Amino acid sequence: MTALDPTSVTCPAPHAETERVLLGHGSGGRLMAELLADLAPRLGTSAADDAAVLPFGSAELVVSTDSFVVTPRFFPGGDIGSLAVHGTVNDVAMMGARPMAISLAYIVEEGLPIEELRTVTDSVATAAADCGVAIVTGDTKVVNRGAADGLYITTTGFGLRMRGARPEAKGGRPGDVVIVSGPIGLHGVTILSCREGLGFETEIASDTRPLHRLVTAMITAGGDAVHTLRDPTRGGLAGALNELAATAKVGVELDEQSIPVPAQVAAACELLGLDPLHVANEGCLVAFVAPGHADAVLAAMRACTEGAQARVIGRVVADHPGRVTMRTLVGATRVVDMLVGEQLPRIC
Amino acid sequence: MTALDPTSVTCPAPHAETERVLLGHGSGGRLMAELLADLAPRLGTSAADDAAVLPFGSAELVVSTDSFVVTPRFFPGGDIGSLAVHGTVNDVAMMGARPMAISLAYIVEEGLPIEELRTVTDSVATAAADCGVAIVTGDTKVVNRGAADGLYITTTGFGLRMRGARPEAKGGRPGDVVIVSGPIGLHGVTILSCREGLGFETEIASDTRPLHRLVTAMITAGGDAVHTLRDPTRGGLAGALNELAATAKVGVELDEQSIPVPAQVAAACELLGLDPLHVANEGCLVAFVAPGHADAVLAAMRACTEGAQARVIGRVVADHPGRVTMRTLVGATRVVDMLVGEQLPRIC
Numbered sequence: 001m002t003a004l005d006p007t008s009v010t011c012p013a014p015h016a017e018t019e020r021v022l023l024g025h026g027s028g029g030r031l032m033a034e035l036l037a038d039l040a041p042r043l044g045t046s047a048a049d050d051a052a053v054l055p056f057g058s059a060e061l062v063v064s065t066d067s068f069v070v071t072p073r074f075f076p077g078g079d080i081g082s083l084a085v086h087g088t089v090n091d092v093a094m095m096g097a098r099p100m101a102i103s104l105a106y107i108v109e110e111g112l113p114i115e116e117l118r119t120v121t122d123s124v125a126t127a128a129a130d131c132g133v134a135i136v137t138g139d140t141k142v143v144n145r146g147a148a149d150g151l152y153i154t155t156t157g158f159g160l161r162m163r164g165a166r167p168e169a170k171g172g173r174p175g176d177v178v179i180v181s182g183p184i185g186l187h188g189v190t191i192l193s194c195r196e197g198l199g200f201e202t203e204i205a206s207d208t209r210p211l212h213r214l215v216t217a218m219i220t221a222g223g224d225a226v227h228t229l230r231d232p233t234r235g236g237l238a239g240a241l242n243e244l245a246a247t248a249k250v251g252v253e254l255d256e257q258s259i260p261v262p263a264q265v266a267a268a269c270e271l272l273g274l275d276p277l278h279v280a281n282e283g284c285l286v287a288f289v290a291p292g293h294a295d296a297v298l299a300a301m302r303a304c305t306e307g308a309q310a311r312v313i314g315r316v317v318a319d320h321p322g323r324v325t326m327r328t329l330v331g332a333t334r335v336v337d338m339l340v341g342e343q344l345p346r347i348c
Numbered sequence: 349m350t351a352l353d354p355t356s357v358t359c360p361a362p363h364a365e366t367e368r369v370l371l372g373h374g375s376g377g378r379l380m381a382e383l384l385a386d387l388a389p390r391l392g393t394s395a396a397d398d399a400a401v402l403p404f405g406s407a408e409l410v411v412s413t414d415s416f417v418v419t420p421r422f423f424p425g426g427d428i429g430s431l432a433v434h435g436t437v438n439d440v441a442m443m444g445a446r447p448m449a450i451s452l453a454y455i456v457e458e459g460l461p462i463e464e465l466r467t468v469t470d471s472v473a474t475a476a477a478d479c480g481v482a483i484v485t486g487d488t489k490v491v492n493r494g495a496a497d498g499l500y501i502t503t504t505g506f507g508l509r510m511r512g513a514r515p516e517a518k519g520g521r522p523g524d525v526v527i528v529s530g531p532i533g534l535h536g537v538t539i540l541s542c543r544e545g546l547g548f549e550t551e552i553a554s555d556t557r558p559l560h561r562l563v564t565a566m567i568t569a570g571g572d573a574v575h576t577l578r579d580p581t582r583g584g585l586a587g588a589l590n591e592l593a594a595t596a597k598v599g600v601e602l603d604e605q606s607i608p609v610p611a612q613v614a615a616a617c618e619l620l621g622l623d624p625l626h627v628a629n630e631g632c633l634v635a636f637v638a639p640g641h642a643d644a645v646l647a648a649m650r651a652c653t654e655g656a657q658a659r660v661i662g663r664v665v666a667d668h669p670g671r672v673t674m675r676t677l678v679g680a681t682r683v684v685d686m687l688v689g690e691q692l693p694r695i696c
Contacts, residue, residue, distance in 0.1 A: 018461050019462040020458075020460060020462060021456050021459065021461075021462055021465065022458060022490070023458050024490075026456070026488060026491075032488070035462070035488065036488065038462075038466070039466070042466070042469045042473050043469060043473050043476075043483040043486070044473065044482065044483065045482075045483050045484060049485075051485055052449075052451070052485040054506070056404065056407075056409075057407070063451055063484060063485055063504075063506070064451075065452070065486065065504055066487045067453045067454070067455050067487055067489045067502060068489075069491050100402075101400075101411070103400070103412075103413035104413070105413045105415045105502045107417060107455070107500055107502075108369050108374070109369070110370060110371050111368050111369065113367065113368055114368060114383070115366070115367065117369065118386070118387070118390070121387050121390045125390050125391050125392065128391075135391040135392065135393050136402060136411060137393065137399055137411055138393065138413065139413050139414045140374060140380070140383065140384065141374050141416075141417050142369055142373050142693065143374075143417050143500075143693070143694060144371060144694070146497075147417075147496065148495065148497070149491065149494075149495040149496070152455055152491075152496075152500070154453045154455075154487075156411075156451050156453075158402075158409075345490065345491070345492060346489075346495075
C-alpha cells in the first residue's frame with residue numbers, strides 16, 4: 001500500500017453541494033421525471049397520468065390540477081387565462097372524461113394593474129363557456145412586489161369519465177397505431193418568439209384550444225380501443241411518448257416524414273437549435289389506438305376541426321421497451337430521447 | 349360665467365392613476381371583498397362560500413381551492429405543507445362535507461433546496477394521512493430565480509356532503525346562537541412574531557389543524573340546525589362575521605367578555621396595535637346554530653379536542669343587517685368592522 005492508495009485517504013469527503021431545484025426540473029424532461037419519482041411516492045400517488053380517477057358510486061370522477069406561470073401572459077393565440085382553462089380541460093379529457101367544472105386560484109403580485117386581472121378573468125370566463133365548464137369556486141392571494149412575477153393561475157378540473165372509455169398512460173400495447181391530432185410545436189415556438197422578439201410571432205400563433213370534443217368523437221368511434229391519450233405539453237411529443245413508453249413498458253417507433261412540423265416551426269427550431277419534438281404543444285394530442293379501430297378513430301378525428309389534420313405517425317412495438325425511436329427521412333433509425341435539462345422555461 | 353368657472357375648463361381631466369392590486373386586496377378585508385365583487389360575476393360564480401357544492405346524482409360533491417403563500421414557510425405549530433392540507437380540509441368541512449381527496453400543485457422558485465421540498469412534501473403527506481384524505485394528483489412548475497418566493501402551494505379539496513348537513517354562508521337567522529370553537533388569534537400572532545422576531549413565538553404556536561372531525565360531531569348533534577360554519581382565516585373573526593352577516597342579511601351581536609383571546613395574543617396585539625378580532629386563525633371555527641340545538645351542539649363540540657374550549661360568543665339578530673356589533677367589557681356597544689387595507693400579508 002502506497003501513501004497514494006485512495007483507500008488510505010482519511011480526510012473528509014468533499015462537502016456535497018446542496019441539491020437545489022433547477023429550471024430543468026420544470027421542463028417536462030428527464031430532470032422533472034426524477035424529481036417526481038422522488039416526491040410522488042412520499043404522497044402515495046402515481047405521477048404516470050395527468051389526472052386521477054376517483055370511483056364515485058357507479059360513476060368515475062376525473063380530477064386534474066395544473067399551475068400556469070407562462071411568460072409573457074398574453075401571446076398570439078391566447079393568454080394565461082385561456083391557457084389555464086384549456087390545459088385543465090385537456091388533462092381531464094385525456095382520461096376519457098367530459099369536463100364539467102373548474103376551480104380557479106390566483107396568486108397575484110402587488111402592483112398588477114387591476115384591469116389586467118379583469119382581462120384575464122374575462123378570458124377565463126370565455127374559454128370556460130366555450131368548453132361548457134363552470135368556474136365553481138376560487139381563491140385570490142396577493143404577494144408583495146418581487147415575490148411573484150405578475151400572476152400565476154392554478155386550475156383544477158373535474159369531469160365524468162365516459163362510458164366505455166379507458167385511456168391510460170400504461171394502456172399502450174404492441175401493435176397499437178400512434179396517431180397525432182395535428183401540427184406540433186406551435187405553442188412553444190410562439191412563446192419563445194414573443195419572449196425573444198424573434199419575429200416568428202407575426203406568422204404563427206399558439207395552438208391553445210380545448211380537445212374534449214375531439215376526445216368525445218374518438219371514444220365514440222373507438223371505445224376502449226383508444227388505449228392511451230396524452231396532450232404533449234411541456235417536454236413536447238418526445239417527452240410525452242417517452243413517458244408513455246416507460247409506463248406501458250413498450251417501445252414506440254416513429255416515422256419522421258409523417259410527423260407534422262409546420263414550416264415556421266421547423267425554421268424557428270433550426271435557427272434556435274431546438275428539436276421540434278421537444279417543443280411544447282397546447283392544442284394537439286397523441287393517441288395509441290388498437291390497429292383494428294385506427295381507421296374509424298382517424299375518420300372521427302378528421303371530422304372535428306381540432307383533428308382535421310390527424311395522421312398516423314408510428315406504432316407501438318414490443319421491442320426496446322421504454323424507448324422511442326424514429327426512422328429518419330434518410331432511412332436511418334435514431335433514438336428520440338427526453339429533453340435533459342431546460343429548453344424553454346415557463347412555457348405554460 | 350367667469351374664466352374660473354369650472355364648467356368652462358376644457359383641458360383634459362387629470363390622467364387617472366392606473367388601479368393596481370394592493371397587498372390589502374389579499375387581506376380578507378374590505379378591499380378583498382370589493383375585488384371579488386368585481387371579478388366573481390365575470391365568472392358566473394358566487395364568492396359567498398369558501399367552497400362549491402356540485403350535485404352528483406343523489407350525492408353532493410363539495411369542492412374548495414386555496415393557494416398558500418405563507419412566509420415563513422416553517423413556523424411553530426406547522427409549515428406551508430400542513431397548512432395547505434388543513435386549510436383545504438377545513439374549507440370542505442365548513443360546507444358540512446367529509447373531505448376525501450386533495451390535489452396538490454407546487455410553484456417552486458429555482459434554487460430552492462430539494463431537501464426542503466422533500467420536507468414540505470412529507471408534511472403534506474403526514475397531514476393528509478391524519479385527515480384521512482388521499483393526495484390524488486399534482487403538478488410541479490419551476491419559475492426562475494426571483495420570479496417567486498421559494499414555494500407556493502395550491503390545494504383543491506373534494507368531499508361528500510353529510511346527509512342532513514346544510515351549513516351555508518347565507519344560513520344565519522335571527523335568534524341563532526354564535527359559537528366559536530376555541531381561542532382566536534394564535535396563527536396570525538405566531539406568523540407575525542416569527543417574521544418580525546418579536547419573541548412571542550417561543551410561547552405560542554399556530555393553531556393550524558383539521559376541523560372536519562369537529563364538524564362531523566356538530567352535524568351529528570345538530571343536523572340542519574347548524575345553519576352556518578366558517579373558519580375565520582384571513583380577516584379574522586371580524587372579517588368572517590361581517591361577510592356572513594352581509595350574506596345572510598342579518599346582524600350579529602357579540603359579547604366581548606366571552607371571546608376567547610389568549611393572554612399572549614392579547615399582549616402581542618396590544619404591543620402591535622392590532623385588533624385580535626382581525627387576526628387570522630387556522631384551527632378554529634365560528635358557527636350559527638338554531639337556539640334549540642345550541643346546547644347539544646356545544647356539548648358535542650366540547651367532547652372533541654378541537655372544540656374543548658367551545659363557547660357562545662353572541663347571537664344573530666334581525667337588527668342592523670350586515671353589521672356586527674360588540675358589547676364591550678365596560679358595557680358600551682361598538683361596531684366591529686372588517687379590516688380595511690392590509691394588516692398582515694402572506695399569513696396563509
